[in-house]
Amino acid sequence: MTARIIDGKRIAAELRARVADEAGRARRDHGLTPGLAVVLVGDDPASQVYVRSKHRLTQEAGMASFEHVLPADVAQDELLALIARLNRDPLVHGILVQLPLPKSLNTEAVINAIDPAKDVDGLHPNNAGRLANGFAALSPCTPLGCIILTKSVHASLQGMNAIVIGRSNLVGRPLLQLLLNENATVTIAHSRSRELATLCARADLVYAAVGKAEMVRSDWIKPGATVIDVGINRLVDADGKARLVGDVDFAEVSQVAGAITPVPGGVGPMTVACLLVNTLRAASAIAGLPKPAV
């Protein structure tokens, strides 16, 4: 058996096109241009690549993009002052602080300083708490993308057994909540979980968000299961060539799974597309407009 490959690139492009349509409508009908401010601290090359791509795709979707680059040794107060300004700025509807921040800064205090209405990363405790309580919230982009990819295979997730491997605030925990909202039955595993392979083998839906290259093997997977690979790991081959792999052994697992996301080209492109969705939703809510149709 060979799994169907879930084309995250295509699905993300379609989603961005729908966001662009809705953003165009907001501008025409209400004079509203959704605006996203991205704050980058330091010069981490991976973060620079993410921020550049967010900037380009925000503009392509017809939204305003504001970039703020601060030196790695910026004082906490200075960063908080910038966030306070962005909170007040009427042209800014979404604020994203690119993580990880340099160790000298208090990440929790920075996240807590963002106006929850503009918290398009969905990391502020107000949004995380609302999501956990099953209320409407701005939810983290990567888990939102995972749900959309799963729904490209299964119209309904109701009653399905799902396992989420990883319990970070960015991915695992919000994904658990979103799956519960979809009426799936969810197991969440982490580094202290026992018999991970046995837990996985029961699941119809497997989400790997660990950060360990090719950890999930084919004998962990129930035949026909849907496998969503969040991991992004850089491997350097014997000849010195670098390549990106996920947390799932794609070559092996794709022989057993019913559907699987590739790395790259699976979850990654969905994360940015969902950031644009969140910015559009935040802008509509702040302007008192109905929830956009995307």
Ligand code: NDP
């Ligand atoms: P974190 O490091 O914050 O969390 C990793 C989680 O995996 C932790 O909960 C940890 O458990 C768990 N874990 C570690 N080792 C094991 C193990 N051997 N068995 C079971 N669980 C284990 O990572 P993130 O959630 O931020 O990211 C996870 C991966 O997803 C990374 O590869 C990251 O690059 C990628 N990523 C991809 C994105 C995308 O857009 N595609 C966006 C965000 C992340 P414990 O809590 O016990 O320590």
